[in-house]
Each structure stands twice: as structure tokens, then as C-alpha cells.
Amino acid sequence: xxxxxxxxxxxxxxxxxxxxxxxxxxxxxxxxxxxxxxxxxxxxxxxxxxxxxxxxxxxxxxxxxxxxxxxxxxxxxxxxxxxxxxxxxxxxxxxxxxxxxxxxxxxxxxxxxxxxxxxxxxxxxxxxxxxxxxxxxxxxxxxxxxxx
Amino acid sequence: xxxxxxxxxxxxxxxxxxxxxxxxxxxxxxxxxxxxxxxxxxxxxxxxxxxxxxxxxxxxxxxxxxxxxxxxxxxxxxxxxxxxxxxxxxxxxxxxxxxxxxxxxxxxxxxxxxxxxxxxxxxxxxxxxxxxxxxxxxxxxxxxxxxxxxxxxxxxxxxxxxxxxxxxxxxxxxxxxxxxxxxxxxx
Numbered sequence: 172x173x174x175x176x177x178x179x180x181x182x183x184x185x186x187x188x189x190x191x192x193x194x195x196x197x198x199x200x201x202x203x204x205x206x207x208x209x210x211x212x213x214x215x216x217x218x219x220x221x222x223x224x225x226x227x228x229x230x231x232x233x234x235x236x237x238x239x240x241x242x243x244x245x246x247x248x249x250x251x252x253x254x255x256x257x258x259x260x261x262x263x264x265x266x267x268x269x270x271x272x273x274x275x276x277x278x279x280x281x282x283x284x285x286x287x288x289x290x291x292x293x294x295x296x297x298x299x300x301x302x303x304x305x306x307x308x309x310x311x312x313x314x315x316x317x318x319x
Numbered sequence: 320x321x322x323x324x325x326x327x328x329x330x331x332x333x334x335x336x337x338x339x340x341x342x343x344x345x346x347x348x349x350x351x352x353x354x355x356x357x358x359x360x361x362x363x364x365x366x367x368x369x370x371x372x373x374x375x376x377x378x379x380x381x382x383x384x385x386x387x388x389x390x391x392x393x394x395x396x397x398x399x400x401x402x403x404x405x406x407x408x409x410x411x412x413x414x415x416x417x418x419x420x421x422x423x424x425x426x427x428x429x430x431x432x433x434x435x436x437x438x439x440x441x442x443x444x445x446x447x448x449x450x451x452x453x454x455x456x457x458x459x460x461x462x463x464x465x466x467x468x469x470x471x472x473x474x475x476x477x478x479x480x481x482x483x484x485x486x487x488x489x490x491x492x493x494x495x496x497x498x499x500x501x502x503x504x505x506x
């Protein structure tokens with residue numbers, strides 16, 4: 172009895188999660204007239220597509236089924252997310268590639284700067300102190316500059 | 320050394336920008352916007368009305384007929400204005416061998432059927448899934464009308480938008496005349 176209750180409790184969230192959310196789907200489906208997502212569109216076809224989504228959810232269709240049916244009727248461009256194949260894969264690959272190149276560039280610049288900083292510090296540590304007469308000459312020049 | 324690295328970075332950046340621009344140009348030029356000519360596309364599509372509802376119909380099946388192909392969608396407002404006019408043209412010329420073939424595209428199938436019922440469409444209307452037909456016909460919008468002669472060749476001028484007395488009625492009438500007067504295929 173307890174095992175059945177535990178199983179039922181474990182399955183309950185999964186069952187709820189399987190029912191698609193109309194608002195989520197409307198944000199992922201594109202209106203073929205205005206090319207914006209359904210949640211952003213008031214075009215007649217968008218209203219009809221929203222009604223279709225709600226009707227299919229009420230009939231127990233899954234998110235995958237609803238998307239497949241809409242692609243079947245309106246074509247692949249009805250899905251806002253670009254497909255992960257053909258030319259469209261660039262929409263996925265380019266941002267990742269650009270982020271990787273950007274991160275590498277930032278790393279390289281940071282590494283160069285830190286190396287240059289260390290080299291400068293080492294060089295300044297290696298600097299010989301001034302000869303006493305030179306130091307006196309500098310002090311005199313600075314004093315003259317401040318006075319006059 | 321630092322100068323070489325900077326030049327290399329600049330060169331790489333330029334190459335990357337040029338490659339992206341190249342991709343953009345390539346993608347844009349892939350879209351073929353030139354009007355169709357020659358034989359009309361003939362993909363079999365599901366009939367939504369007429370006694371043969373549910374069976375497939377293609378342009379090839381209509382060879383020998385004078386065909387006016389009209390792309391429409393139930394959500395398209397100019398299509399609602401144009402459909403009664405097309406129905407009247409069909410009724411006037413169907414005995415001369417004229418067929419109006421409505422191709423419903425980018426639409427919910429059930430909405431398309433309701434549209435045909437509401438406007439009392441009796442000319443054959445087919446349902447095109449997805450965007451394949453739109454690509455084949457190089458469609459620019461809805462409604463759009465083409466003329467296909469009795470041997471299956473595109474003739475006349477395509478009508479972009481609804482047929483309108485002031486804007487394109489002459490071109491429409493000329494298209495209808497061309498298909499009606501065309502010769503039937505010899506075979």
C-alpha cells in the first residue's frame with residue numbers, strides 16, 4: 172500500500188510535467204504572416220493557431236505532437252528555434268564559436284598583460300641606484316623647478 | 320613580436336567578418352525570386368472539396384484544361400474578397416474547359432475546409448502542407464494567381480494580390496483568354 176502511494180506520488184509530477192503549457196508553446200511558434208511568435212501577434216492566423224494549440228492540449232496532445240502537426244501544416248519555419256541541421260546550424264554554432272574565440276582572446280590579452288607587468292616589475296627591481304652626484308643633481312633640479 | 324601578433328589578430332578578424340558577409344550574401348542569393356516559366360509545377364495535393372474530396376489532384380491530372388491557379392489561405396483577408404469573384408469566373412467558363420485550382424497553403428486544414436464551405440466554393444481546392452508548393456511556384460504572397468494553358472505551360476502574367484478592377488483586372492482577363500484559347504496537347 173505504501174509502495175503504491177510512493178509510486179503514485181513519484182509519478183504525479185511527471186504526469187503534470189507532460190501536459191504542455193499553451194503560453195510556452197505560443198512563445199516557440201511563429202505566426203506565418205507577421206513572422207513574430209504567437210504570443211507577440213494578434214494577426215488572425217495567430218489567433219487561430221493559438222486556439223488550435225489550446226484545443227490540442229485539451230485533447231491530450233503532447234508538445235512534440237502539437238509542434239509536429241504545426242510544422243506539417245505550416246512548414247518548418249513555424250518553429251521559432253532554428254533547426255540544428257543544414258545552413259541553420261550556423262545559428263547555433265556561430266555564437267558558441269564567437270564566445271569561444273572571445274574567451275580565448277580575453278585570456279590571451281590578460282596573459283600578455285600580466286606577463287608584461289611581471290617583466291616591468293622585475294626590470295624596475297633590477298634598476299641600479301643613482302650615483303650620489305647624480306642624485307644630488309636631480310634633487311637640485313627639482314628644487315630649482317619647485318622654487319621657480 | 321607583439322606587432323606580428325596584433326597584425327595576425329587583425330587579419331583573422333577581417334577574415335572572420337568577410338566570411339560572415341560571404342555567408343549572408345550566399346544565403347540571400349539562394350532565394351530565387353525570378354518568376355516561373357515553362358511547365359507549371361505539378362505536385363499531387365489533397366483535394367479539400369468536390370466529390371473526390373480526400374484524393375490527390377495535380378496539374379498533370381488537369382492536362383487539356385485551361386487552368387487558373389489561385390494560392391490562398393483562410394486567414395488571408397484579400398482572399399475573402401477575391402474568392403466569390405473566382406467562383407463566378409469558374410461558373411461562367413467551366414463549360415469552356417476552364418478550371419480554377421485553389422491551392423491552400425500555410426493554413427490550418429480545418430480552417431481551409433470551413434472557408435470553402437462558407438464561400439460556397441465548387442471549383443477544386445487542394446491543401447498544400449508546409450511551404451514546398453510556395454517554393455516551387457516562387458510565391459510572393461497571398462493571394463497569388465497563375466495561368467496554366469491546356470498543355471501545362473505557364474502563360475500570361477501572374478497576379479500578385481487579389482484581382483482588382485483598377486489594378487490588374489486586364490491582366491487577369493488576358494490570362495483567362497490565353498488559357499482558354501490555348502491548344503490542347505497533341506498526345
